[in-house]
Amino acid sequence: MSQKSxxxxxxxxxxxxxxxxxxxxxxxxxxxxxxxxxxxxxLGPSGSGKTTCLMMLAGFEVATHGDILLKGQPINNxxxxxxxxxxxxxxxxxxxxxxxxxxxxxxxxxxxxxxSEREEKVRLVLDMVQMGDFAYRRPAQLSGGQQQRIALAxxxxxxxxxxxxxxxxxxxxxxxxxxxxxxxxxLHEQLGITVVYVTxxxxxxxxxxxxxxxxxxxVIQQLAKPxxxxxxxENAFVAQFIGENNxxxxxxxxxxxxxxxxxxxxxxxxxxxxxxxxxxGDRTMLSVRPERVALTGDGSNSTDALVQELxxxxxxxxxxxxxxxxxxFIVKVPNASGHKHLVVGENTKVSWQTEDCRALDA
Amino acid sequence: xxxxVHFTERVTMTDSTDAGPVLAADGTPLKKKLAQxxxxxxxxxxxxxxxLLAFILVSFIIPILSLMVQGVKNDTYSANxxxxxxxxxxxxxxxEPTEKMFAALVLDLIKAREEKSIGRVxxxxxxxxxxxxxxxxxxxxxxxxxxxxxxxxxxxxDEDWGNIEVWGAMKVSSQTYSAAFxxxxxxxxxNADGSFERLDEKDRIYVYLFIKTLxxxxxxTLACLALGYPVAWLLASLPMRTSNLLMILVLxxxxxxxxxxxxxxxxxxxxxxxLNNVFVWLGITTDETRFSLIYNMTxxxxxxxxxxxxxxxxxxxxxxxxxxxxxxxxxxxxxATNWTAFWRxxxxxxxxxxxxxxxxxxxxxIGYYITPALVGGQDGxxxxxxxxxxxxxxxxxxxxxxxxxxxxxxVLAIYWLYDKVVGIDNMKMG
Ligand SMILES: Nc1ncnc2c1ncn2[C@@H]1O[C@H](COP(=O)(O)OP(=O)(O)OP(=O)(O)O)[C@@H](O)[C@H]1O
Ligand SMILES: [Mg+2]
Numbered sequence: 001m002s003q004k005s006x007x008x009x010x011x012x013x014x015x016x017x018x019x020x021x022x023x024x025x026x027x028x029x030x031x032x033x034x035x036x037x038x039x040x041x042x043l044g045p046s047g048s049g050k051t052t053c054l055m056m057l058a059g060f061e062v063a064t065h066g067d068i069l070l071k072g073q074p075i076n077n078x079x080x081x082x083x084x085x086x087x088x089x090x091x092x093x094x095x096x097x098x099x100x101x102x103x104x105x106x107x108x109x110x111x112x113x114x115x116s117e118r119e120e121k122v123r124l125v126l127d128m129v130q131m132g133d134f135a136y137r138r139p140a141q142l143s144g145g146q147q148q149r150i151a152l153a154x155x156x157x158x159x160x161x162x163x164x165x166x167x168x169x170x171x172x173x174x175x176x177x178x179x180x181x182x183x184x185x186x187l188h189e190q191l192g193i194t195v196v197y198v199t200x201x202x203x204x205x206x207x208x209x210x211x212x213x214x215x216x217x218x219v220i221q222q223l224a225k226p227x228x229x230x231x232x233x234e235n236a237f238v239a240q241f242i243g244e245n246n247x248x249x250x251x252x253x254x255x256x257x258x259x260x261x262x263x264x265x266x267x268x269x270x271x272x273x274x275x276x277x278x279x280x281g282d283r284t285m286l287s288v289r290p291e292r293v294a295l296t297g298d299g300s301n302s303t304d305a306l307v308q309e310l311x312x313x314x315x316x317x318x319x320x321x322x323x324x325x326x327x328x329f330i331v332k333v334p335n336a337s338g339h340k341h342l343v344v345g346e347n348t349k350v351s352w353q354t355e356d357c358r359a360l361d362a
Numbered sequence: 363x364x365x366x367v368h369f370t371e372r373v374t375m376t377d378s379t380d381a382g383p384v385l386a387a388d389g390t391p392l393k394k395k396l397a398q399x400x401x402x403x404x405x406x407x408x409x410x411x412x413x414l415l416a417f418i419l420v421s422f423i424i425p426i427l428s429l430m431v432q433g434v435k436n437d438t439y440s441a442n443x444x445x446x447x448x449x450x451x452x453x454x455x456x457x458e459p460t461e462k463m464f465a466a467l468v469l470d471l472i473k474a475r476e477e478k479s480i481g482r483v484x485x486x487x488x489x490x491x492x493x494x495x496x497x498x499x500x501x502x503x504x505x506x507x508x509x510x511x512x513x514x515x516x517x518x519x520d521e522d523w524g525n526i527e528v529w530g531a532m533k534v535s536s537q538t539y540s541a542a543f544x545x546x547x548x549x550x551x552x553n554a555d556g557s558f559e560r561l562d563e564k565d566r567i568y569v570y571l572f573i574k575t576l577x578x579x580x581x582x583t584l585a586c587l588a589l590g591y592p593v594a595w596l597l598a599s600l601p602m603r604t605s606n607l608l609m610i611l612v613l614x615x616x617x618x619x620x621x622x623x624x625x626x627x628x629x630x631x632x633x634x635x636x637l638n639n640v641f642v643w644l645g646i647t648t649d650e651t652r653f654s655l656i657y658n659m660t661x662x663x664x665x666x667x668x669x670x671x672x673x674x675x676x677x678x679x680x681x682x683x684x685x686x687x688x689x690x691x692x693x694x695x696x697x698a699t700n701w702t703a704f705w706r707x708x709x710x711x712x713x714x715x716x717x718x719x720x721x722x723x724x725x726x727x728i729g730y731y732i733t734p735a736l737v738g739g740q741d742g743x744x745x746x747x748x749x750x751x752x753x754x755x756x757x758x759x760x761x762x763x764x765x766x767x768x769x770x771x772x773v774l775a776i777y778w779l780y781d782k783v784v785g786i787d788n789m790k791m792g
Contacts, residue, residue: 060691080694081703093692097710106706107696158697 007072009033010194011057011162016066018052018218026052028218030066034196036161039188041197043205044215045241050198053215054164057196059083070162081110086155086163086193090170092147094139100126100150101135107158125157128187145176152184156191166198181208202242206230214238231289235276236360239287246293246329248286249362255280260359262286266325270301272357283362290318290330292356295340299351305329307346317342323350426770432763433543438486439535442479443470447536455554459529464512467532471498471505483535489758490531490542497522530554543764568748568765572772575745578663579727585667586674586723587716594678594715598685612675620669624736627665631656631737657739665733670726674719681715717784725773745769 006012011034018027027049034040042050055061057068059080067074075083094103101122108118126132129149139147148168155163168184169177185208188195199205205212206226214221214229214237222229222238233239240247250264260274262284270286277284296302308327309320316332319342323329331350333339342348386395440447445466453463474480484498497520508515516523533554534542545552549566551559560566593612597605615623630636638652647653655661685708693703731746738747745765752762780786 058691058695060694080691081697081699083695084697085695087692087695089688089692091686091688093686093688095689095692095707095710106693106698110696110698110702154696 005033006069009069010036010038010071011196012067012069012072013053013057014067014069016053016056016063016068018049018056018061019064025064026218027056030218030220032213032220032223034194036194037192039185039195039197039208039210041199041205041209041212042215043199043202043212043241046200048215049218050200050215051166054166054196054198058085058087058164084158084160084162086158086160088148088151088155088163088165088168090167092139092151094147094150094154096139098138099135100131100137100139100142103139103150104135104154104157107154111158121157125153128156129153129183144172145180148172148180149183152187156187156193160193162194162196164196164198167200168197169199169201169204177204184208206242214241216241232275233287233358233360236285236287236362239285239358239360244290244330246288246290246323246326248288248324248326248329250284250286252277252280252282252284252359259354260284262359264324266323268303268324270303270357271354272301272359273355275358276361277359278361284359285362287358287360288352288356290332293331293350293352295331295333295342295348296351297349300354301357302349302351305331305348305350307342307344307348310342310344321348321350429763429766432760433547433767434541434760434764435539436486436535436543436760437538438482439532440538442474442477442483443467443536445469445473446532450533450536453529453533453554455530455533455556456526458526459513459524461511461513463529464516464523465510468505468508468512468516471502475502475505487528487531487535489546489761490534491527494522494528494531497528543760544767546761547764547768568745571743571745571748572768575728576772578659578666578744579724581663582666582670582727583674583720583724585663586671587720589667590671590674590678590719591712591716594675594682597675597679598682599687609679612672615669615672620732621736623669624665624733627661627668627737628656631661631664656737657742659738659742661737661739662734662742662744665737666727666730669733670723670730673722673726677718677722678712678715681712681718685711713784717780721777721780724776728769728773 006014011032013030013032016027016030017025019025030053032040042053044050052061056063059075059078063076068076070083070085094100095106098106104122104125105118108121113121122135123132126135129152131146131149131153134142134146134150139150142150148171151168155165165184169180172180181204184195187193197205197208206229209226211223211225212229213223216237221241222234224232224234229238230243233242233245236247239245248262248264248266248270250262250270252260253263253269254261255274258274259271260277262270262272264270264286272284272286303323305321305323307319307321311318311320314335316334317339319331319333320327321329321331329350333342340348383391383393386392388395446463446469449463449466453459471480474483480499480502484495484502487498488495501516501519501523504519522528530553534540534552540552541558542552545558547568549561549569551561553559593608597608597612599605600608628635632638633652633654633656635656637655638647641647641653642649655664689707689711690703693707694700698706729746730744731750734742734744735747735750738744746769749762749765749769752758752765777786
C-alpha cells in the first residue's frame with residue numbers, strides 16, 4: 001500500500017492485527033481504505049472479526065499491530081471521545097434515564113454547545129428521522145424501530161463525518177429492517193457522511209453499500225462493489241458466502257488463454273474462466289450461479305442432468321438436479337410463458353456459458 | 363345457510379341462560395365446582411405458608427404489638443393501689459389534696475404492704491418524681507398504725523406528703539394508659555393536669571441520642587457507600603474468575619461471628635493494638651500520644667462500617683452487573699470524557715443500588731446494638747444501647763418500649779421518605 005494512498009483515504013487500516021489473548025489473531029493483516037462519503041459494509045460469518053475492527057476504529061480496542069488512520073492521521077493513541085466518530089450500537093445503547101431529547105443533546109452538552117443551539121440541532125435531527133413528537137419520551141416507551149431511529153439521530157446530531165454501525169437492524173423484523181435500510185441509505189446520501197456498517201445479512205450488505213468487505217477468519221476475502229462481489233467472486237469462500245452457488249470440483253487439464261479446461265470429478269469436461277485457480281494438474285472449484293444455467297443442450301458447457309426435486313416459488317421454480325456426480329446442483333427456471341416443464345426423475349440437459357463459470361481455489 | 367355447528371352452539375347457549383346455571387359433568391353447578399377446586403388449591407398454598415406465618419406472628423408481629431402497648435400502658439399503680447387510683451380520677455391535679463384522698467392513700471398503702479407490692483409502686487412513682495421512693499416505703503411501714511385525720515398523720519411522717527408535685531406524680535402513675543413514657547422518651551415531663559413540659563437543658567438525653575444515632579447511621583452509610591462503590595464496580599467489571607475470588611473476600615465477614623469480628627477490631631484499634639503500633643513505628647505519632655481509636659465514637663463508626671459493608675456492596679454489585687458496557691462506550695463515542703461518562707451515564711444507572719444498599723445499611727445501623735456496646739465506650743453508645751439498658755438494668759420496660767416505638771416510627775418515616783423520593787419499586791436487592 002503506498003504511503004500516498006494511505007494519506008488520501010478518509011479512513012485507512014494499515015496492516016492491522018488484533019489479538020485478545022496473545023495466542024490467536026482475531027484480525028490478521030487488515031488493509032482497508034475508505035474514501036470520504038463512502039458506504040462500506042463489513043460482511044462475514046459470526047466470529048470473523050467485524051465487531052473487533054469497528055471497535056478498533058472507534059477506539060474501544062487497541063490494535064495489536066499496525067496503524068489506523070483517520071483523515072491521514074494515525075489515531076491509535078487518540079482516546080475514543082476525541083475521535084468524533086458517531087456510533088450506532090446493536091442494542092442502541094440509549095441512556096434509559098434520559099428522555100429522547102436529553103439523549104440527543106448529550107453529545108452537544110459535552111461539546112459545550114449553547115442551550116439554544118442545542119435545542120435547534122436536536123429539533124432538526126429529530127425531524128430528520130421523523131421523530132419530532134417524541135422528544136419527551138423515555139427510550140423504554142419507544143418501539144424497537146423508533147429506538148433505532150433515535151440511536152441513529154444521536155450518532156448524527158453532533159455532525160460526525162464518520163458513522164459506525166454494528167448490526168443496527170439486527171433486532172428488527174424483516175419489513176421494518178427493509179424500510180430502515182432504505183432510510184439509512186437515504187440519510188447517507190443526503191448528509192454525505194462516511195459510513196462503516198457491519199452486518200451478517202448479505203442482502204442488506206448488497207443493497208446498501210458502495211463497497212462490501214467480505215470477512216472470514218480475520219482476513220478480508222474480497223473487497224468489491226456489490227455487483228462485482230456477486231458476479232465476479234474471487235475465491236471459493238466469497239462465491240459460496242454471497243448468494244447461491246453451484247460448485248463443481250475437478251482437476252485442471254489445460255489452460256487456453258483466459259480459460260481453463262477442467263476434468264470434473266464426475267467425468268464431465270468443462271471450460272471455465274480462470275480467475276483464481278492454480279496451474280495445470282491442480283484441483284479447482286468451478287462456480288456457476290443457478291440463474292445462469294439454461295435447460296438446453298447447446299452452449300459451451302453442456303451435460304446430462306437428472307431432476308431430483310422441484311420447488312415452486314411463484315416467479316421461478318427451483319430445481320435440484322444431479323449433475324456430474326453432485327446431487328445438489330440448483331437451477332432456477334424462470335416462470336416465463338412457455339418455459340420448460342420438468343418432472344422429478346426426468347433426464348434433461350443443462351448448459352452454461354464459459355464466462356459464467358469461474359474456476360476458483362479448491 | 364347456517365352450518366349445523368352453529369345450531370348446537372345456540373342451543374347450549376339458550377340452555378345456560380334459560381334453564382339455570384351451567385352444570386359440570388357430575389351435575390353440580392359449574393360455579394360451585396370451580397370454587398371447590400380453587401378452595402382446595404388455595405388451602406394447600408395456605409398450608410404451605412402457615413408455619414412461616416405462625417412463626418412471623420409469634421416472633422415478630424406479637425412482640426412488636428406488645429411493645430407498642432407497653433409504651434403507653436403501665437398498671438403497676440392502678441392494679442395495686444385501687445382506692446387512690448379511683449379517687450385521683452376526680453382530682454384536677456392543681457388543687458390541694460383533700461382528707462379523702464389521704465384516707466384512700468393510707469388504705470392502699472396498707473394493702474400494698476400486705477401484698478408486698480409497695481416496692482414496685484414506689485419505684486413507679488419515683489420515675490415521675492425522684493426521691494419519692496423512700497416516702498412510700500416509710501409511710502407503708504407506718505400506715506397500719508395511723509388514725510384519722512389521715513392528712514395530719516401523713517404530714518407527720520413526712521411533710522413532703524403535702525407537696526402537690528408528689529400527688530401529681532401519683533396521679534400520672536395511676537393512669538393505666540398514659541403518654542408519660544413517650545414523653546420521657548423525648549425528654550419531656552407529662553404533668554398531672556395533662557400538659558407536657560420540656561425537661562431542663564441538663565436533663566435531656568434521649569433526643570440528643572436519637573439525633574446522634576441518626577448521624578452515626580448516616581456517617582456509616584456514607585462510609586459504606588464510599589468504600590463499597592469502587593469494590594462493587596471492580597466486582598462487576600473484572601473477569602469472572604478474579605471477581606469470584608473478590609466476592610468470597612466480600613462475603614467472608616458473613617461467615618465469621620459478629621462477636622469475633624468486633625473483638626478483632628478491639629485487637630486492631632486499641633491503644634497498644636496493631637494500628638497504633640504501626641503508626642508509632644511509622645513515626646506518625648509517638649508512644650505517649652497514641653490515637654484513641656476505640657471505646658469512643660471513632661471505634662463505633664469504624665467497626666460498624668466494616669460489619670455493614672457487605673450490605674452495601676451486594677445490592678450495588680447486582681445493579682452494576684446489569685449495566686451494559688455499551689452505555690459507557692456510547693457515552694464516550696458521543697464525546698464524553700471518562701469522568702463525564704461515569705457521572706452522567708453510569709452513576710445514574712447505579713442509583714437503585716445505592717438506594718437499596720443505603721436504606722439497608724442505614725436501617726440496620728439505626729438499631730445496631732452489639733458493636734457500639736463492645737467498642738463504643740462512653741460516647742459511642744447509641745439509642746439501642748439505652749433501650750437495652752432500660753430492659754436489663756433499670757427494668758423500666760415501658761420507657762424501653764417507648765424508645766423502641768419511636769425508633770420504629772423513625773425507620774418507617776425514612777422508608778416512606780425513600781419511597782416518595784426514589785420510589786420503592788426502583789430498589790434492586792439482587
Ligand atoms: N473481548 C474479547 N476477548 C476475547 N476474545 C474476543 C473478545 N471479543 C471478541 N473476541 C473474539 O474475537 C473473535 C471475533 O469477534 P468479533 O466480535 O469481532 O466477531 P464478529 O465478526 O463481530 O461476529 P458477530 O457477527 O457474531 O458479531 C471471536 O472469535 C471472539 O470470540
Ligand atoms: Mg459483532
